Amino acid sequence: MSSTTDIRETVREKYGKIAEGDAAGSGCCGSTKEAPCCGSGDTALQELGYTREQAAAIPEGANLGLGCGNPLAHASVRPGDTVLDLGSGAGIDAFLAAREVGPQGRVIGVDMTPSMLRRARENAAKGGYSNVEFRLGEIESLPVADATVDVVISNCVINLSPEKPRVFAEALRALKPGGRLLVSDLVLTRTLPDAVRASVEAYVGCVAGASLKDDYLRLIREAGFADVEVVEEHGYGPDAGKLPDSVKEANAWDAVLSVKVRAVKPAKR
Numbered sequence: 001m002s003s004t005t006d007i008r009e010t011v012r013e014k015y016g017k018i019a020e021g022d023a024a025g026s027g028c029c030g031s032t033k034e035a036p037c038c039g040s041g042d043t044a045l046q047e048l049g050y051t052r053e054q055a056a057a058i059p060e061g062a063n064l065g066l067g068c069g070n071p072l073a074h075a076s077v078r079p080g081d082t083v084l085d086l087g088s089g090a091g092i093d094a095f096l097a098a099r100e101v102g103p104q105g106r107v108i109g110v111d112m113t114p115s116m117l118r119r120a121r122e123n124a125a126k127g128g129y130s131n132v133e134f135r136l137g138e139i140e141s142l143p144v145a146d147a148t149v150d151v152v153i154s155n156c157v158i159n160l161s162p163e164k165p166r167v168f169a170e171a172l173r174a175l176k177p178g179g180r181l182l183v184s185d186l187v188l189t190r191t192l193p194d195a196v197r198a199s200v201e202a203y204v205g206c207v208a209g210a211s212l213k214d215d216y217l218r219l220i221r222e223a224g225f226a227d228v229e230v231v232e233e234h235g236y237g238p239d240a241g242k243l244p245d246s247v248k249e250a251n252a253w254d255a256v257l258s259v260k261v262r263a264v265k266p267a268k269r
Contacts, residue, residue: 008112008138012112045058048068048069049069054070057096058095059091059126060123061123062092062095067155067156068155068156068184068185068258069155069184070260071093071153072093072100073232073260075153076180077100077150078101078150079105080102080105081106081150082148083101083150084144085097086157086158086167087139088109090123091109091119094120094134095107095132097153098129101131105131108133108144109132110134110136110139110143112136112138112139139157139161140166142173145174147176149174149176151180152183153181153182156206160204162209164219168219168220169224172224177265178267182262185210185261186207186256187210187212188211189212189256189257190255196208210256217261225266226264226266230261233258233259235254236254236256236258
């Protein structure tokens, strides 16, 4: 990829097609046949950490099989909270968060893909979610006021950003003092070959854009977060899935981990 703009536009185009039904299931992690980290069925959702109750509560059309975990599993969302979902897609985690915050709470989803945003808004209207709104924007420049959010969540999106330090800085800015960050994402255990990192398909598939695990955690700390910890992780192994055909390296999945990372914005003294 030649520039930050190129990466962002490639991701926007690919996920726009997914939202429109032209490439369902072929976003993060590749197709569901290639990698078990994504999927839209109940079994796949349970493997990602969603409960049966949560799976049953997801509105039709909100789960596009693009996640790599359940960010709400360790987020400790409370009634009345304001939750911000970075890269909210068709709304799966935003709608589940809406159940937890209740009528006195609020959920804001931010996504840079207009067609994905339309789909999420349609899902919200059909489901009667009055405490959820979806805003067009980039996670590197959030359309959210300072210190207005209790919890920030994200599901397999930050690895796609070419400007991860800005993402974490923006999340910190939006959070109230004492607010919580819980992200489910993909990280690497080793550096990938140049040919893999240069591949457009691998980038959109959440492989080439992923950071080394230690670097990912360091970026969160450097943004100003405290108590940064991996609360859950699992790998996929060399046989879990293949990179796109255009990538000649046989397999990079043995270098990939799915992690859930929790952090806190320090309270004012």
